[in-house]
Amino acid sequence: xxxxxxxxxxxxxxxxxxxxxxxxxxxxxxxxxxxxxxxxxxxxxxxxxxxxxxxxxxxxxxxxxxxxxxxxxxxxxxxxxxxxxxxxxxxxxxxxxxxxxxxxxxxxxxxxxxxxxxxxxxxxxxxxxxxxxxxxxxxxxxxxxxxxxxxxxxxxxxxxxxxxxxxxxxxxxxxxxxxxxxxxxxxxxxxxxxxxxxxxxxxxxxxxxxxxxxxxxxxxxxxxxxxxxxxxxxxxxxxxxxxxxxxxxxxxxxxxxxxxxxxxxxxxxxxxxxxxxxxxxxxxxxxxxxxxxxxxxxxxxxxxxxxxxxxxxxxxxxxxxxxxxxxxxxxxxxxxxxxxxxxxxxxxxxxxxxxxxxxxxxxxxxxxxxxxxxxxx
Numbered sequence: 001x002x003x004x005x006x007x008x009x010x011x012x013x014x015x016x017x018x019x020x021x022x023x024x025x026x027x028x029x030x031x032x033x034x035x036x037x038x039x040x041x042x043x044x045x046x047x048x049x050x051x052x053x054x055x056x057x058x059x060x061x062x063x064x065x066x067x068x069x070x071x072x073x074x075x076x077x078x079x080x081x082x083x084x085x086x087x088x089x090x091x092x093x094x095x096x097x098x099x100x101x102x103x104x105x106x107x108x109x110x111x112x113x114x115x116x117x118x119x120x121x122x123x124x125x126x127x128x129x130x131x132x133x134x135x136x137x138x139x140x141x142x143x144x145x146x147x148x149x150x151x152x153x154x155x156x157x158x159x160x161x162x163x164x165x166x167x168x169x170x171x172x173x174x175x176x177x178x179x180x181x182x183x184x185x186x187x188x189x190x191x192x193x194x195x196x197x198x199x200x201x202x203x204x205x206x207x208x209x210x211x212x213x214x215x216x217x218x219x220x221x222x223x224x225x226x227x228x229x230x231x232x233x234x235x236x237x238x239x240x241x242x243x244x245x246x247x248x249x250x251x252x253x254x255x256x257x258x259x260x261x262x263x264x265x266x267x268x269x270x271x272x273x274x275x276x277x278x279x280x281x282x283x284x285x286x287x288x289x290x291x292x293x294x295x296x297x298x299x300x301x302x303x304x305x306x307x308x309x310x311x312x313x314x315x316x317x318x319x320x321x322x323x324x325x326x327x328x329x330x331x332x333x334x335x336x337x338x339x340x341x342x343x344x345x346x347x348x349x350x351x352x353x354x355x356x357x358x359x360x361x362x363x364x365x366x367x368x369x370x371x372x373x374x375x376x377x
Contacts, residue, residue, distance in 0.1 A: 104123050104124060106123060106125060106202075107125055108125060108202045108203065108204045108205075109122065109123065109125050109126030109129045109183070109202065109203040109204075109205070110122065110123045110125070110126060110200075110201070110202050111123075111126050111137075111200075111201055111202075111203070112198055112199065112200055112201075113142070113198065113199045113201070114198060114199065115157075115160075115161060115189060115197050115198070115199055116142075116157065117141065117142030117143075117157065117199075118139055118140070118141060118142070119137045119138055119139065119140055119142075120138065120198065121138070122134060122137055122138075126203065129173075129175075129181060129183070129203065129205055130145060130173065130174075130175050130176060130181065131175045131176035131177055132176050144174070145173045145174055146171065146172075146173060146174065147172045147173065147174050147180065156169070160187065160189070160199075161189070164188065164189040165186075165187065165188045165189065166185065166186065166187050167186055168184055168185075168186060169184065169185045169186070169187075170182065170183070170184050170185075170206070171183055171184075171185050171203075173203075180207070181205065181207050182205075182206040182207050182209070182210045183203040183204060183205055183206055183207075184203070184204050184206055185201060185202070185203050186201060186202050187199055187200065187201030187202075188200055188201070230282055233277075233278040233282045234278075234282065236274070236278050237275065237278040237282075240271050240274050240275050240278065243267070243271050244268060244271045244272070244275070247264050247267045247268045247271065248268070250264050251264045251265070251268070266310070269307050269310065272307070273307070273341070276334060276337055276338055276341070277338075279334045279338075290332045290335065291332055291333075292330050292331050292332050293330065293331075293332075293333070294328050294329070294330050295328065295329060295330075295331060295333055295336070296326070296328055297326060297328075297329060297336070297361050298322040298323070298326050298361055300333065300336060300337065300340070301320055301322060301340065301359060301361060302320070302322070304337060304340060304341070305320055308340075308341070308344050308359070311341070311344060311345060311348065312344060312345075312347075312348040312357060313348070315353075315354035316348060316351055316354055316355055316356070316357050317354075317355070317356040317357065318357050318359070319356065319357070319358045319359070320358075320359045320360070321358065321359070321360040321361070322360075322361050323360075323361050323362050323363060325363070326361050326362070326363060327363050340359070343359075344357065344359065
């Protein structure tokens, strides 16, 4: 039977099971023939049922073969599905790890919340921005972080729920300590794997930029004040020139050692101080160029001595001490004179009941020890 199948050229999926079945039938027929001759030589039942048994054997063999093949195929498919599932799980783990790394290492504040604003998750940058621990923010209502009123916040929530996003929204927030934080916010409404809505958003801290803008505005104000002060000082200096000129004329006309001469001297000294003040105002208004030059501080202090004594009054003892080997410095003389006068006036005001004021020059090296001793940096 196997030879017949081979010669007739059975191919495909049936070739192997038919070959197995034919061999099985041939072996079965040979076995039946031996048993019939040896055990039951007179019973003819074998011949009547032999064809049925052979046919059943063929069908069983073929069915068993295909069943085994099907089970093997299903086993391979199952293994392939398990490998693919493991690959997908590994890819998911890698993706989640990458997302978590980006989430945590992002310098911008990143957060997730319910559509109503209750925080679900946030990164460390977000928590640090507001001065909270991350656990403190979870479940916290959004109005805690906003400086705006409830109506403004509700209007933003309504707009967000209608459009599903808010872009480049600049908001003033409240830190845990009550201070303000300016930030630009971008949020979007998204769906999770279960179709449930939640919010993803980022906040970039703009506080430093706002501080720089405020400094710029203050600088512009100071520039305007400086221009105004410079203009006033210029006009005032013209008036002082007249006062000082007529004072000198009057001093030349009057005789020495008269009461009027002393009064005129005080007028001249006051005019000189006023001129020094206008010099400062012009410098502040940047209309007077500073003219630094190498000067001797001892000479400057000695020249100011008479005027300084009249500034502090008779109830304060004024002493000047000058170092003999004092180093020279390069500075604007008018600026240094103003500094010395300010120091003396402040010292006088600190001693309303009188006392002793010492103005001393000395060489000093501004090393670390000196800075620590005098509280300077």
